[in-house]
Amino acid sequence: MRLAELSERSGVSTATIKYYLRERLLPPGRRITATQSEYDAEHLRRLRLVRALIQVGRIPVSTAREVLAAVEDDARDQLSRLGTAIEALPHGPEPDESDPSTAVGRRTATELLRMLDWRFNLEIADGFPAFRMLVAAIAALHRLGYACDTAHLLPYAHRAEQLAVVDLDLVEEFGTPAEQVEAAVALTVLYEPVLLSLRRLAEAEESNRRFGTGR
Template sequence: MRLAELSRRGGVPTATIKYYLREGLLPAGRRVTATQAEYDETHLRRLRLVRALIQVGRVPISSAREVLAALEDEELDHNSRLGTAVWALPHGPEGTGDEPAEGAARRTVDALLARLGWEAARAYGDESPAHRMLVTAVASLTRLGYPCAVEDLAPYARSGHQLAVADLDLLERYESPDEQLEAAVALTVLYEPVLLALRRLAHGEESNRRYTRRDG
């Protein structure tokens, strides 16, 4: 296919594709004339992954390169490639690590992960952006005096595991590793507002069930 068709099928303007080519995010097409090249389905899948990273996930160019390098690293297994893609996404504010509340939060998070038996999460520890984000969130709860002990966090963690199963079931609908990486990025970003909305709707339902007075 020519550049115009790649643009149409990938949903990305030709000028943007040319920028991705210059930045090395897309491999060069097969040159057919001095000014034109041909592209194939591999380019289309890579374009969709780049779009998911940069346009949907708001991942910086430098981080996108790391994800793409991981994709091409044959020494990495599929789990490592997926982890690299999701770790590259913005994860929210992180603490400085030098406050007493953060030390207490880190101990709480470590105890929670141990109780759950989440060995991978414990092994990565603060290398994981999600782990650091959780520590920061628990530290904020600690400072403000809200419940955040292991027993308070455990129901959220168990719900999170059920969501992870659903997420990976969705990913496995896609056949190729590139498609799964694209979906991992896009669905992580796009489903987070879905989760927030459903949680708030569920709050309304449960509050109505518990507290609405029904006479007669």
Template sequence: MRLAELSTRSGVSRATIKYYLREGLLHPGRRVTTTEAEYDEEHLRRLRLVRALIQVGRIPVKSAREVLAALADEDLDRSQRLGTAVWALPHGPAPDERDPATEAARRTADELLERIGWSAYAETRGRANGGADGGADGGADGGAPLPPAYAMLVTAITALSRLGYPCAADDLEPYARAMERIAASDLDLVERYGTPDEQVEAAVALTVLYEPVLLSLRRLAEAEESHRRFDSR
């Protein structure tokens, strides 16, 4: 297909496609004349992923480039490629190491994750040499960095604790168990795609696109439960 058809099928303007090509987010098409190139279904799939990352997920171009580089790294297996790509996505603020509540929050996070037995986290934690003071940037002894999502969890628990809201491992465990079921549903969707490359790309896109779905469904569910419990009518 030519650029015009690629634009029509993807819903991305030709000017934006040319920008993505210049930035290396989309690999060049097969040159057919000095001024025109031909694109295929792989370009269309990659363009939809780039659109999900940048236009929908509001991810900076630099971060999107890092995600795409991770997806293309054939030295990694599917799990590693997905983990590396998700790691490159934007995350919330790192824990404030000057806050005395941060260390207690980290202990709560560790207790929670060890209790539910998430082995991928445990392996990463081990590579970080148990670096409690390293946060998302690495262990205290300069070990491997911890997942940004772990740093987000510590920051969130710190805020809850500071404001006096329930945030012990017992309070958080039901949420973690619910996330296990959601993660299984996520990967069930991913496995509908045919090739490993398509699966990893879909996993990244769905990570970005389904987070607003999860937030909206949670708010709707809370409204429904509140109606059931408290509505005297």
């Protein structure tokens, strides 16, 4: 298909598509004349992922390029591509090593993961951005004096485990390994606001049950 059709089918303006092409977020089309290129279904799929990352995930262009490079890297197996792509996503502030609460955060996060029956290698945990994000989050709770020991964190970890099964079931609905890696990245980003908004709505509901009229 030509640029105009790619724009129509994706709902992304031709100006934005040209910008993504310039920024190498989208592979170039197959050139057919001096001024026209031909695009295919893979471009359409990639455009969907780019929009998920940039418009919904609000991920900087340079970070999105890193995520996509991992998704595309055919030299590696699916698990490794998936892992690298997810790790390239933004993970919030890094742990502040000058803050004593960070040591508590790291100890608690390590203890929590040890309690779960996971294959996760704790020796190299600090190499994982999601682990460092967890350390920083627990450190913030600790620094502000809120309860954040493993007894408080385990219920969250168990819900996260159950959600990951739902997430991966959804990913496996996609046919090819390439589509599965793309979907895993997009759905990780797209389901975060779903989860956070549902938690806030459920909190309002539960507050109403506990503190509402009738009690």
